[in-house]
Amino acid sequence: MTTITLVQGDITRQSADAIVNAANSSLLGGGGVDGAIHRRGGPAVLADCRALRASRYGKGLPTGRAVATTAGDLDARWVIHTVGPVWSATEDRSDLLASCYRESLRVADELGARTVAFPAVSTGVYRWPMEDAARIAVAAVRSAPTSVEEARFVLFDERAYEAFAAQLR
Numbered sequence: 001m002t003t004i005t006l007v008q009g010d011i012t013r014q015s016a017d018a019i020v021n022a023a024n025s026s027l028l029g030g031g032g033v034d035g036a037i038h039r040r041g042g043p044a045v046l047a048d049c050r051a052l053r054a055s056r057y058g059k060g061l062p063t064g065r066a067v068a069t070t071a072g073d074l075d076a077r078w079v080i081h082t083v084g085p086v087w088s089a090t091e092d093r094s095d096l097l098a099s100c101y102r103e104s105l106r107v108a109d110e111l112g113a114r115t116v117a118f119p120a121v122s123t124g125v126y127r128w129p130m131e132d133a134a135r136i137a138v139a140a141v142r143s144a145p146t147s148v149e150e151a152r153f154v155l156f157d158e159r160a161y162e163a164f165a166a167q168l169r
């Protein structure tokens, strides 16, 4: 049984076995939560990302997939980078967003991570509406076959926190 917990705050301040990053496909860092994770995680995270690009993901990490690196100076053992889909009003990309959570949990299981902290993937620069993203995220984690004991959603502001809380009520 996976327990879902909610926290409002900065994911880079969390202590967990694995911290999930809403990365972009290049794996070279960006804005939002990605920038914050690289800033606080330090150069070791970027070095691992560069190595992954050189070895397995020369064309980028595909949307909906996940891959782990060291967590550097973060209070975690791993960062799991996942690439969310950009919101589209004309195309249903929900399964790709759900896949980010499923794949992150699958990678967490491979690593033996018991506690995993997630941001609200795709709800920033990728513009996914928060309520819909929360519904997809919670359903994906609830239905995932995983040994992770705690899946913790770390929501940056009150609006995001409330959207996720509504899904758990």
Ligand code: ADP
Residues within 6 Å of the ligand: 009, 010, 011, 012, 022, 023, 031, 032, 033, 034, 036, 084, 119, 120, 121, 122, 123, 124, 125, 126, 127, 128, 154, 155, 156, 157, 160
């Ligand atoms: P994406 O490109 O997947 O949309 P963003 O990083 O732009 O990713 O935003 C994803 C979500 O993460 C947004 O809801 C944003 O408010 C939130 N966010 C940004 N910085 C942090 C942080 N330090 N901790 C937790 N959540 C964050």
